[in-house]
Amino acid sequence: MDQRKILIIEDDVDLVDMLEMYLEDKNITIVKAYSSVDIPEDLSAIDLILLDINLPGNNGFEICKQLRERWLMPILFLSARVNEADKIEGLMLGGDDYITKPFSLDELYARIYTNLTRSDRVKYLSKNNQVRLIEGCVFSLNGVALDLTKSEFEILELLVNNPKQIFSKERIYDSLWGIDSFGNPQVVSEHIRNIRNKMAEVSDQEFIKTHWGLGYSWIG
Incomplete structure (x- = not known):
């Protein structure tokens, strides 16, 4: 071990x-x-x-x-x-x-x-227990479970476990798919947009901040 x-x-x-x-x-x-x-x-x-x-x-x-x-x-x-x-x-x-x-x-x-x-667990909860990542690509917000794709969940896992740290699209892409993979980091923006849309159905609070020209950070 x-x-x-x-x-x-x-x-x-x-x-x-x-x-x-x-x-x-x-x-x-x-x-x-x-x-x-x-x-x-x-x-x-x-x-x-x-x-x-x-x-x-x-x-x-x-x-x-x-x-x-x-x-x-x-x-x-x-x-x-x-x-x-x-x-x-x-x-x-x-x-x-x-x-x-x-x-x-x-x-x-x-x-x-x-x-x-048994399984990897995410070690972060917001102070008011509002946000919770659960294994199996389920994200709990205000007690409501949101179904996410595997990629969406992994992006959230990266951001939530590193609050207020800015991640560029390229860095997020490399973290999820590897630096040797062939693809367009722009897909990260699409995943972020989908994540925000799903979260907006439950809360009007901003959790993911866009830093123009730099990337994204978790501020929840």
């Missing part, structure tokens, strides 16, 4: 140290948080989160709910709670998996690997 970074939110120091030692041998870098106050503000580099439930201050359920307001990386609960109600609550709040303690390290790694490789 390629180099990955995992955030472990767990107050058991010995368990965290053991997980760090094991997972670093699997080419995984560990970031530690022993309570909600230790969680970094910027999680854009985090690929997956291991989250305990019984934590000082905010518990794991509350933390998961807060994280899901901004981030879409997989969240795996680690908990000694074995009753079904807790498992259901964790999954309903946005958890991707629920692993009961004690667990084998090999099983944990298998679940981590599965969640990391």
Whole structure:
């Protein structure tokens, strides 16, 4: 597996140290948080989160709910709670998996690997949860799912994950189809126009700004 970074939110120091030692041998870098106050503000580099439930201050359920307001990386609960109600609550709040303690390290790694490789997830949500990219070429705006072509989705993915950065038509074209492909970058303008038309059916807000002579940027 390629180099990955995992955030472990767990107050058991010995368990965290053991997980760090094991997972670093699997080419995984560990970031530690022993309570909600230790969680970094910027999680854009985090690929997956291991989250305990019984934590000082905010518990794991509350933390998961807060994280899901901004981030879409997989969240795996680690908990000694074995009753079904807790498992259901964790999954309903946005958890991707629920692993009961004690667990084998090999099983944990298998679940981590599965969640990391299942499908790529876009790690961006607007602050008011207004805009959301979902796998499968679906774009959610104000709670309404807009069907996009694969190319439209990939253009949005590029812009949304790099807010306020200007991308020329040529750069967008090369990012999607490769610098060795034969085609006209002008097709990007057509895709942008189609994207805007679909978004305009739901919202009159401007999300993609045209910088004349330079390109496009996401300002949503």
